[in-house]
Amino acid sequence: MNGSLGAGLEVVTVAAPAEHPAARAGRLPRNRSVWIGAAVLLVIVAIAVLAPALGTSNPAEIEPTARNRRPGAQRVIRHDDGSKTVTTYRMGTDSLGRDVYSRVIYGSRVSLVVGVSVALVSVVIGLVIGLVSGYIRWLDAIVMRVMDGLMSIPAILLAIALVSLSRGAGLRTVIFAILIPEVPRVVRLVRSVVLSVREEPYVEAARALGAPTAAVLTRHVLPNTIAPLVVQGTFVCASAILLEAILSFLGVGIPPETPTWGNIMAEGRALFRIFPHNILFPSIFLAATVLAVNMLGDGLRDLLDPRVRKQI
Numbered sequence: 001m002n003g004s005l006g007a008g009l010e011v012v013t014v015a016a017p018a019e020h021p022a023a024r025a026g027r028l029p030r031n032r033s034v035w036i037g038a039a040v041l042l043v044i045v046a047i048a049v050l051a052p053a054l055g056t057s058n059p060a061e062i063e064p065t066a067r068n069r070r071p072g073a074q075r076v077i078r079h080d081d082g083s084k085t086v087t088t089y090r091m092g093t094d095s096l097g098r099d100v101y102s103r104v105i106y107g108s109r110v111s112l113v114v115g116v117s118v119a120l121v122s123v124v125i126g127l128v129i130g131l132v133s134g135y136i137r138w139l140d141a142i143v144m145r146v147m148d149g150l151m152s153i154p155a156i157l158l159a160i161a162l163v164s165l166s167r168g169a170g171l172r173t174v175i176f177a178i179l180i181p182e183v184p185r186v187v188r189l190v191r192s193v194v195l196s197v198r199e200e201p202y203v204e205a206a207r208a209l210g211a212p213t214a215a216v217l218t219r220h221v222l223p224n225t226i227a228p229l230v231v232q233g234t235f236v237c238a239s240a241i242l243l244e245a246i247l248s249f250l251g252v253g254i255p256p257e258t259p260t261w262g263n264i265m266a267e268g269r270a271l272f273r274i275f276p277h278n279i280l281f282p283s284i285f286l287a288a289t290v291l292a293v294n295m296l297g298d299g300l301r302d303l304l305d306p307r308v309r310k311q312i
Contacts (some may be wrong), residue, residue: 031303037295044289048108055102056090059259063097071277092277094267103259104282110171110260111241111289117175118240119233122182127229129183130190131217135198144191147184155181155239156246163252174253178243182236189232190225197224227304234297238290245286261286 047054066075071092077085091100133143150158155178162177163169197203198221206216247253248262256263261282268278 031299033295034299034303037292037297037299040288040292041296044108044285044292045112047105048112051105051109055099055105056087057099057102059098059103059106060257061098063093066093066097067095068271068275069093069097070275091281092275094264094278095271096267100264100278100281103264104261104285107259107261107264107282108285108289110254110258111244111286113171114175114178114244115237115241115289115293118178118182119237121175122179122186122236123229123233125179126183126186127190127222127225130187131194131221131225133187134191134194135213135217135221140191143187147187150181151184151188153181155243159243159247160250160252163247169253169255171254171258174244174247177247178240181243182240185236186229186232189228193225193228194221197221231297231301231304234293234300238293238297241286241293242290 063075066087066089069075069089069092071090073089073092075087075089077087079085089099089101091104094100094103129143129147133140158181159174159177162180163173166173166177200220203216203220206220211219244253244260245262245265248260249266251263251266253262254260256267264282265279268275272279
């Protein structure tokens with residue numbers, strides 16, 4: 001659009017070109033949150049996968065003669081033939097003589113399984129409920145009142161209540177107890193996206209042409225929810241890892257014979273002032289994992305959110 005300003009001074013306005021997909025990929029190397037979070041998370045995943053190779057002993061093995069050893073302590077066993085076996089406790093031992101290093105390594109498996117499982121299942125369930133609730137007006141009021149009721153209860157209290165109602169605590173029970181409080185968060189997110197997308201001209205045109213509701217949801221509405229769901233899934237994963245640790249720390253989560261970061265810290269709290277390593281090392285792994293997942297989610301949000309895209 002051309003116009004004149006003053007004496008022969010011409011102003012030219014050029015429309016900004018649409019962003020090419022390669023431009024979005026080009027922003028990825030400059031986003032440090034994504035790289036740092038992904039790198040730390042990749043290390044934690046590698047530790048969990050390679051736990052049998054990295055662990056120095058059976059995490060459930062009790063050794064009364066090696067109780068409450070400090071990090072770096074060694075245990076020497078002399079054999080009748082004159083040989084000896086030296087065991088080094090890299091992170092010390094707990095009050096039952098179990099190797100804290102091996103327990104922390106194996107505990108990463110439980111935390112990651114819980115976090116990923118809750119994130120995937122909650123995203124799938126929340127996506128279905130959110131799509132239906134946001135698109136079908138008469139069903140929206142009923143579904144959202146149920147979701148509001150679940151969200152009115154603190155997540156940790158609801159999880160404790162669900163675990164208490166079950167016959168016995170276990171991995172599946174803990175995943176289910178954490179899943180219920182997380183689903184409403186995903187439902188509300190998907191519903192908010194659907195409420196805005198269903199008023200778009202292309203969605204109204206599809207309905208006017210007689211397209212079935214299922215086709216409108218899958219072809220026109222669903223693609224708009226993918227980016228927010230990816231980000232929300234990372235936050236749900238971090239929240240689930242933290243909730244599992246809290247439940248185990250309180251003694252209502254994974255049984256003590258299965259090492260998790262939460263029950264390792266719970267077993268070491270009685271002697272925390274004398275032997276702080278029982279809580280220090282699992283808490284470092286827990287904090288690093290939750291922080292890495294949150295950083296990854298923040299970075300993905302900045303990349304996928306058009307409102308902050310120009311700031312990157």
